[in-house]
Amino acid sequence: MSAIAKVEPLSTARALRGPFDYSLPAAFADVQVGSLLVVPFASRRMLGVVVELADRSALPPERLAAPLEALELGVPTELVSLALWLARETCSTPARALALMLPAGTGRGPRPRVRRRTALVARLREPAPTDDGPTPRLTSRQRETLARLAEAGPMPVTALAASHDTLRRLRDRGLVELRQESVERRPRRGQLPVSGTPTLTAHQHRALEPIRAAMRAGNHKRLLLHGVTGSGKTEVYLQAAAEALERERGAIVLVPEIALTPQIVARFQARFGDTVAVLHSRLRAGERHDEWLRLRRGDARVCVGPRSAVFAPVARLGLVVVDEEHDPSYKQESDPRYDARSVAARRAQAGHAVLVCGSATPRPESVHALSTVRLPERVDGRALPPVEVLDMRDRVGALHPTTRAALADVRRTQSKAIVLLNRRGWSNFLTCRGCGKAWCCPHCDVTLVLHRDGSIACHHCGHRQRAPSSCDACGSLAVARHGAGTERLEHELGEALGGEGFPVLRLDADVLASGATAVDDVLEHFSAADAGVLVGTQMVAKGHDFPDVTLGVILDADATLRFPDFRAEERTFSLVTQLAGRAGRGPAGGVVLVQTLAPDARAITHAARHDANGFIAGELERRAALRYPPFAELIRVVCASPAVGSAIAAAAAIAERLDSEAGALLGPAPLFRLRGRERAQLLIKAHDRDVAVRTLGEVVDAVARERTHRAVSIAVDVDPQ
Numbered sequence: 001m002s003a004i005a006k007v008e009p010l011s012t013a014r015a016l017r018g019p020f021d022y023s024l025p026a027a028f029a030d031v032q033v034g035s036l037l038v039v040p041f042a043s044r045r046m047l048g049v050v051v052e053l054a055d056r057s058a059l060p061p062e063r064l065a066a067p068l069e070a071l072e073l074g075v076p077t078e079l080v081s082l083a084l085w086l087a088r089e090t091c092s093t094p095a096r097a098l099a100l101m102l103p104a105g106t107g108r109g110p111r112p113r114v115r116r117r118t119a120l121v122a123r124l125r126e127p128a129p130t131d132d133g134p135t136p137r138l139t140s141r142q143r144e145t146l147a148r149l150a151e152a153g154p155m156p157v158t159a160l161a162a163s164h165d166t167l168r169r170l171r172d173r174g175l176v177e178l179r180q181e182s183v184e185r186r187p188r189r190g191q192l193p194v195s196g197t198p199t200l201t202a203h204q205h206r207a208l209e210p211i212r213a214a215m216r217a218g219n220h221k222r223l224l225l226h227g228v229t230g231s232g233k234t235e236v237y238l239q240a241a242a243e244a245l246e247r248e249r250g251a252i253v254l255v256p257e258i259a260l261t262p263q264i265v266a267r268f269q270a271r272f273g274d275t276v277a278v279l280h281s282r283l284r285a286g287e288r289h290d291e292w293l294r295l296r297r298g299d300a301r302v303c304v305g306p307r308s309a310v311f312a313p314v315a316r317l318g319l320v321v322v323d324e325e326h327d328p329s330y331k332q333e334s335d336p337r338y339d340a341r342s343v344a345a346r347r348a349q350a351g352h353a354v355l356v357c358g359s360a361t362p363r364p365e366s367v368h369a370l371s372t373v374r375l376p377e378r379v380d381g382r383a384l385p386p387v388e389v390l391d392m393r394d395r396v397g398a399l400h401p402t403t404r405a406a407l408a409d410v411r412r413t414q415s416k417a418i419v420l421l422n423r424r425g426w427s428n429f430l431t432c433r434g435c436g437k438a439w440c441c442p443h444c445d446v447t448l449v450l451h452r453d454g455s456i457a458c459h460h461c462g463h464r465q466r467a468p469s470s471c472d473a474c475g476s477l478a479v480a481r482h483g484a485g486t487e488r489l490e491h492e493l494g495e496a497l498g499g500e501g502f503p504v505l506r507l508d509a510d511v512l513a514s515g516a517t518a519v520d521d522v523l524e525h526f527s528a529a530d531a532g533v534l535v536g537t538q539m540v541a542k543g544h545d546f547p548d549v550t551l552g553v554i555l556d557a558d559a560t561l562r563f564p565d566f567r568a569e570e571r572t573f574s575l576v577t578q579l580a581g582r583a584g585r586g587p588a589g590g591v592v593l594v595q596t597l598a599p600d601a602r603a604i605t606h607a608a609r610h611d612a613n614g615f616i617a618g619e620l621e622r623r624a625a626l627r628y629p630p631f632a633e634l635i636r637v638v639c640a641s642p643a644v645g646s647a648i649a650a651a652a653a654i655a656e657r658l659d660s661e662a663g664a665l666l667g668p669a670p671l672f673r674l675r676g677r678e679r680a681q682l683l684i685k686a687h688d689r690d691v692a693v694r695t696l697g698e699v700v701d702a703v704a705r706e707r708t709h710r711a712v713s714i715a716v717d718v719d720p721q
């Protein structure tokens, strides 16, 4: 047994860096790397993770304290190494990275927030007692209860539709046993029936072969599955997972946003049953805790979830899938700013597992780095829908006449349409016709968006106030509304087309925020309806498989092109292609209409021709010329401060101290104010990622410690999105 544990206290403070040595008395003989210990720390009690065991310490024994307590659950050893790697890669701290790996329900404090749940469980007495007397007369209720228990097995009494009286009588007769036991809290399951395994198409078969071969050999392998929408990528994931399970190995399947992809979860559950666990933030704390435990114990071996599921405690990992690998939601936007796709690659490598990244619109980075297998056709051999680009220059109104006619057609023929407008709310912004005042967020430099409920809201910080009826600057009563958002579009299409048997539904972040099942409800309503329109933000373009959608429309398709970001074209291409992928998945076929002010933009013309290869080739050429990823590493530093000028000063101090070894510097440049804080940004185009990350980490730590910059918070984002 080792005598010393090196412990990283779970503090969020950048300045507090372990590991610190603690002695391990005999009572802590079971402590391992990953164990969670409550330790005394500068007169406080803190929770810490053991990151290493050692035989001796540099400190004299009398200066070493012993832990106060060891928690029952710990972090799996391989996730401790993953966390330490992640902390270095993202310029974060080991404690912040370790916090991502904790058993679900463990807070950073010394007491777990979630405990096992126990409940009164009823089960049949076995063997059933033989009764020599007259056969006991059972009421119909009692007989029903016995039958239910015989069929479904032991269950909590709350799940049995039986009164306490009934159960007590059954117990008194020796037929049923009632005991307090620990029970698992399980998330609501998908509704798909259990499914068989379809015969793969030739393309699917060819895609699966290298995955199987690598798994058979126990080799690490990274593959990009570039398959057009509807080409059966999910089926390839399913059969790859089956292969992993057959070899007694586990799988992690990452999806962009669980609320929007209930189908893929349901398909895994229908195929593999209880061996599938889901982990995501919308579960109740107890459900998450118990799903985590099922994985940790090996009761479940496949984990499906969004980016944080990349930290799932799946042992003997054989397969990691990243579905819709182009999706920006794989990037975490708070410290540690990790990219689940890079973490997935790292985990797969460490576990000698196979990584499969799938998309119809893969990132140029992935095309560059991974070997590609293709699914060039839809499963049923149907063509991708034709795409018509509609020039909106010199036009007024939200809809092109062609769009209006196509929507009316959908109504007449009773089919379905999806309309994408990547802007939620009612109107983009309000101005005063008298003096020109625009209503802006008091905390951020952005305009407030009008919502149908009569409020104006900031989509960055969540600030909300009542919409003005008059101008508080000049008193004018003429307040103009500009632009349309999803709420207004829903309303207008509802007025024009909606009615009995033709619902007009909306899906956007406001719906997502309005309740746990709100998104499911909308998707289920649209799916179950015979006809109708689904209006929404980019959420409507994600992975849905509605076979009866015959029309896809995207309004203001070049909106994403106007972002000052080198990924703007990629985003636009992918949005148009993904939306097109929702249409024409059934026998009735379909068409796609793209309204835009930039009909000649490369992203739009290539998407209209379904030419992903051409687009990506051009994109890689452009990036090589401009030295953007994957030909250079980009690192972003954002300094934020309540005081004007100090954010810029801190960014300048960092820029000054970075030597040219780190890479080329862009900035510091001011960013728009956010949540009441002034911001400044510094961009580094690094030649050598490791050197740049290390140098920058040291410089940031030094600048953060200086008095003059104390009020400034500094965030480092390696591979910003």
Ligand code: ADP
Pocket (backbone or CB within 6 Å): 198, 199, 200, 201, 204, 227, 228, 229, 230, 231, 232, 233, 234, 235, 379, 545
């Ligand atoms: P993707 O993920 O590439 O968009 P999906 O996996 O959702 O495509 O497949 C589209 C549809 O085709 C789904 O309804 C799926 O059940 C079906 N499908 C996939 N593979 C096959 C196959 N080999 N034979 C028959 N149907 C299939």
Ligand code: ZN
Pocket (backbone or CB within 6 Å): 432, 433, 434, 435, 436, 437, 471, 472, 473, 474, 475, 476
């Ligand atoms: Zn005014």
Ligand code: ZN
Pocket (backbone or CB within 6 Å): 441, 442, 443, 444, 458, 459, 460, 461, 462, 463, 675
């Ligand atoms: Zn704001």
